[in-house]
Amino acid sequence: MTPELMEEGARRLQAHALNAAPRQTESGGRTADYGRPARPGEVDVTHGRILYLEDVSVSFDGFKAINGLNLDIAPGELRCVIGPNGAGKTTMMDIITGKTRPGSGTVFFGSTIDLLRHNEPEIAQLGIGRKFQKPTVFEQLTVFENLELALKTDKRVRPSMLFRLDSAAEDRLADVLRTIHLAGEVTRRAGDLSHGQKQWLEIGMLLMQDPKLLLLDEPVAGMTDEETARTAELFLSLKGRHSLMVVEHDMHFIRAIAGDTGTVTVLAEGRVLAQGTLDQVQADERVIEVYLGR
Amino acid sequence: MSYPSVSLPRRAPLLSRAGWAAFFTALLAVCALAPALNLWVPEGSPFHLSGYMVTLLGKIMCYAICALAIDLIWGYTGILSLGHGLFFALGGYMMGMYLMRQIGREGSYQSELPDFMVFLDWKQLPWHWALSDSFVATLILIVAVPGLVAFVFGYFAFRSRIQGVYFSIITQALTFAAMLLFFRNETGFGGNNGFTDFKRILGLPLATPQMRMALFVLTGVALLGFFLLARWLVNAKFGRVLQAIRDAERRTMFCGYDPLPYKLTIWVISAMMCGVAGALYVPQVGIINPSEMSTGASIEMAVWAAVGGRATLIGPIVGAFLVNGAKSWLTVAAPEYWLFFLGGLFIVVTLFMPQGVVGLVGRVLKRNRPPAHVQQAPAATKSEASDSTNEANAALQGARA
Numbered sequence: 001m002t003p004e005l006m007e008e009g010a011r012r013l014q015a016h017a018l019n020a021a022p023r024q025t026e027s028g029g030r031t032a033d034y035g036r037p038a039r040p041g042e043v044d045v046t047h048g049r050i051l052y053l054e055d056v057s058v059s060f061d062g063f064k065a066i067n068g069l070n071l072d073i074a075p076g077e078l079r080c081v082i083g084p085n086g087a088g089k090t091t092m093m094d095i096i097t098g099k100t101r102p103g104s105g106t107v108f109f110g111s112t113i114d115l116l117r118h119n120e121p122e123i124a125q126l127g128i129g130r131k132f133q134k135p136t137v138f139e140q141l142t143v144f145e146n147l148e149l150a151l152k153t154d155k156r157v158r159p160s161m162l163f164r165l166d167s168a169a170e171d172r173l174a175d176v177l178r179t180i181h182l183a184g185e186v187t188r189r190a191g192d193l194s195h196g197q198k199q200w201l202e203i204g205m206l207l208m209q210d211p212k213l214l215l216l217d218e219p220v221a222g223m224t225d226e227e228t229a230r231t232a233e234l235f236l237s238l239k240g241r242h243s244l245m246v247v248e249h250d251m252h253f254i255r256a257i258a259g260d261t262g263t264v265t266v267l268a269e270g271r272v273l274a275q276g277t278l279d280q281v282q283a284d285e286r287v288i289e290v291y292l293g294r
Numbered sequence: 295m296s297y298p299s300v301s302l303p304r305r306a307p308l309l310s311r312a313g314w315a316a317f318f319t320a321l322l323a324v325c326a327l328a329p330a331l332n333l334w335v336p337e338g339s340p341f342h343l344s345g346y347m348v349t350l351l352g353k354i355m356c357y358a359i360c361a362l363a364i365d366l367i368w369g370y371t372g373i374l375s376l377g378h379g380l381f382f383a384l385g386g387y388m389m390g391m392y393l394m395r396q397i398g399r400e401g402s403y404q405s406e407l408p409d410f411m412v413f414l415d416w417k418q419l420p421w422h423w424a425l426s427d428s429f430v431a432t433l434i435l436i437v438a439v440p441g442l443v444a445f446v447f448g449y450f451a452f453r454s455r456i457q458g459v460y461f462s463i464i465t466q467a468l469t470f471a472a473m474l475l476f477f478r479n480e481t482g483f484g485g486n487n488g489f490t491d492f493k494r495i496l497g498l499p500l501a502t503p504q505m506r507m508a509l510f511v512l513t514g515v516a517l518l519g520f521f522l523l524a525r526w527l528v529n530a531k532f533g534r535v536l537q538a539i540r541d542a543e544r545r546t547m548f549c550g551y552d553p554l555p556y557k558l559t560i561w562v563i564s565a566m567m568c569g570v571a572g573a574l575y576v577p578q579v580g581i582i583n584p585s586e587m588s589t590g591a592s593i594e595m596a597v598w599a600a601v602g603g604r605a606t607l608i609g610p611i612v613g614a615f616l617v618n619g620a621k622s623w624l625t626v627a628a629p630e631y632w633l634f635f636l637g638g639l640f641i642v643v644t645l646f647m648p649q650g651v652v653g654l655v656g657r658v659l660k661r662n663r664p665p666a667h668v669q670q671a672p673a674a675t676k677s678e679a680s681d682s683t684n685e686a687n688a689a690l691q692g693a694r695a
Contacts, residue, residue, distance in 0.1 A: 119547075121547050122552075124550035130548050137542070148531065148534070149538055150549050152550075156555065160535055161527070161530045165305070170302055173300075174300040186300065
């Protein structure tokens with residue numbers, strides 16, 4: 001046995017472990033195979049994709065907001081989506097979360113769940129969390145109550161009447177409060193928070209939901225530079241455990257979270273114009289034309 | 295690695311210590327003090343509670359239950375119903391039917407049938423009177439009928455995502471349509487005159503001071519019971535989901551809550567409460583007719599809640615007492631000005647007191663408090679605050695260990 005062979009073996013083992021890890025958490029450790037049972041509610045990512053959009057079109061009064069959009073996201077990926085105003089970024093999120101019904105096309109969560117068959121609350125319970133462009137929190141409730149409402153639990157009427165926070169959930173809540181730097185504002189009314197803090201609270205609510213896929217619509221709008229940097233750090237720490245789709249205009253922020261290798265998708269006129277690393281798309285002629293240039 | 299410890303707020307109790315004290319004081323006043331003052335204190339005494347006052351207070355307590363019901367659906371869930379008079383009247387009519395059957399052969403026509411049916415030359419009871427001679431069935435119908443009507447209407451309205459002013463207008467139309475229906479003689483609800491001339495309940499005569507007092511006590515206990523129920527509902531996570539739906543329905547959906555069953559639950563509970571209030575109201579005032587379903591009656595309920603203070607539970611009860619107290623005084627002193635007063639009150643409250651009387655009192659108390667704190671040396675209060683946080687932390691740690 002030569003050292004090269006041993007090294008090769010170690011490399012393969014490592015690659016195998018890396019490959020197996022997400023499967024373990026996402027599809028019960030099973031692989032793509034004809035004999036595997038489909039489990040209702042389980043997101044099947046054995047084919048390596050957590051979200052598929054295929055040939056999706058939607059029009060409002062003749063205006064094609066989304067026009068033959070094809071997009072897919074791998075489990076654990078952090079995908080950045082950029083594009084000029086009116087490119088259909090928010091509409092795309094509306095379609096994924098069930099707010100808007102597309103005129104045609106298919107939208108799948110994993111390979112088994114057809115999102116077009118579900119309404120908003122069901123999609124949220126399946127494990128897709130969404131942050132709005134304008135921070136939306138429950139203004140009359142306290143920071144604590146906002147997070148408590150978002151906690152992943154049985155969300156039907158009777159369980160809500162009898163709900164009690166258990167210690168595991170309390171730990172989780174305290175954890176999220178520290179992560180979003182609102183530990184000192186626990187009992188403050190959410191409506192009294194600053195704009196940046198509301199953004200953080202909304203992100204915190206997403207974390208409480210523990211979604212498999214997070215859709216974030218302009219998460220750092222209105223944040224200070226320091227807050228933006230912290231947000232980038234947070235998103236990078238979520239990558240791998242969750243899949244993220246981030247729509248943002250702030251190119252510094254995109255640079256921070258996409259790095260040199262992350263995939264950036266450019267939308268324009270309701271379809272994917274270009275896709276690749278940030279450097280690649282920034283160098284793309286068509287992208288320069290519609291978005292960065294003139 | 296040392297994490298900064300986070301102090302989570304404790305679960306709020308159903309009522310604070312002072313709240314429980316006030317609750318039991320009210321219970322004692324209703325169950326012991328009022329009967330004593332009414333039945334045992336001689337009539338000439340300044341402490342005597344007159345029969346008129348007992349009936350008036352009993353009536354207002356029925357209204358207070360309605361205001362509480364409105365607060366749950368409007369104050370907490372943000373759905374303004376201008377049709378709760380319908381549920382109130384339905385409960386009242388169910389009780390009225392039973393009371394009509396209790397008259398027996400003592401009516402003007404000495405028939406087994408209620409007088410108005412004899413007058414219409416009907417030979418037998420219509421189908422919907424089938425259960426009216428059973429008191430137990432009546433008790434069930436008092437909550438079941440308003441509940442069922444509310445459920446069917448609410449299901450379709452909420453499923454179609456009818457919101458805001460459109461919902462309010464439809465509830466107005468609903469109660470108005472019901473009023474027109476009940477006005478008609480052939481529907482079998484006594485038409486224009488409704489039901490009156492009640493003689494007995496459970497075989498006992500109605501027109502005695504003892505019965506009047508019993509109904510008063512029952513109404514008071516119902517009001518306090520409903521208050522506790524409402525308090526329990528809004529204190530649970532259920533209540534916070536309602537407020538979340540009120541403030542940002544879309545966000546609530548994206549948190550995984552389906553608003554439909556939540557709205558429907560609170561809507562039906564609210565309607566049932568109104569039904570009970572109506573059933574308690576009818577034997578006390580001795581009449582039920584379709585005017586209880588008039589649009590004005592339902593709007594007045596919303597005014598009570600608004601005057602007292604929305605989303606406070608105690609506010610609408612206070613509002614019902616204030617407005618109806620003013621009404622019973624003003625309709626005697628200056629009857630022609632009552633409606634102007636009511637309209638003016640609604641405008642003033644909406645413009646200047648969005649939180650109602652209770653909110654105003656709270657604000658005045660708060661305004662008076664801070665100077666006292668400043669004089670108390672701020673350092674002391676600060677350390678006190680951090681002490682209490684530490685305590686909470688310790689408690690939390692203790693609970694975990």
